[in-house]
Amino acid sequence: MKAIKGSSDASGLRFGIVVSRFNKFVTSRLLSSAMETLTKAGAGEDQIEVVRVPGAFEIPLVARTMARSGRFDAVLCLGAVIRGDTPHFEYISAEASRGIAQASLDSDVPVVFGVLTTETVAQAIERADPQKYNRGAEAAKTAIEMANVMKQLQAGDAAAGVKGQSRPVRRTRPRKKPI
Ligand SMILES: Nc1c(NC[C@H](O)[C@H](O)[C@H](O)CO)[nH]c(=O)[nH]c1=O
Numbered sequence: 001m002k003a004i005k006g007s008s009d010a011s012g013l014r015f016g017i018v019v020s021r022f023n024k025f026v027t028s029r030l031l032s033s034a035m036e037t038l039t040k041a042g043a044g045e046d047q048i049e050v051v052r053v054p055g056a057f058e059i060p061l062v063a064r065t066m067a068r069s070g071r072f073d074a075v076l077c078l079g080a081v082i083r084g085d086t087p088h089f090e091y092i093s094a095e096a097s098r099g100i101a102q103a104s105l106d107s108d109v110p111v112v113f114g115v116l117t118t119e120t121v122a123q124a125i126e127r128a129d130p131q132k133y134n135r136g137a138e139a140a141k142t143a144i145e146m147a148n149v150m151k152q153l154q155a156g157d158a159a160a161g162v163k164g165q166s167r168p169v170r171r172t173r174p175r176k177k178p179i
């Protein structure tokens, strides 16, 4: 049986990170933990590109653009959606997770969901804390493993002469017919 196991070595891999500014007191800690984990695993600082967006709702568009660019082996999405007094939390969380998953499927590039969705500020702080749940490091480790898995799978495709199936055809926007 041939098993494909992603290694935890990040050397030579290129990472995109999309991080939202909303709840920056939390997302900045997610970012620093992710960066530390990637560099400690061998990724060069010059191999990591960070893009900041206003909130979690804006993450999917940038994540998809980065993933489809062909410049990254994995994209990490970092954010913090904390419930308030209205149903707004449900909409932001749902669209962020749906859009991030779709970005991965649209690009054949691992796009990692590192967006906290918590009931309270305290829960968010705990999950960003490197001494506690350290979700930023967790997202980085997932990105490294998945990037290595995909490299092996796509190398296998190439070796087996499977062409054109590992990268989506770049779709152009349908031209609007003049009214
Ligand atoms: N309440 C939170 C938001 N809200 C902002 C949205 O993400 C978005 O920027 C806005 O609706 C404009 O499109 N964003 C978070 O990341 N976290 C929150 O708790």
Ligand SMILES: CC(=O)[C@@H](O)COP(=O)(O)O
Residues within 6 Å of the ligand: 081, 082, 083, 084, 085, 086, 087, 088, 089, 090, 092
């Ligand atoms: C997740 C949110 O959008 C939330 O922080 C907004 O708070 P509220 O529901 O009280 O407007």
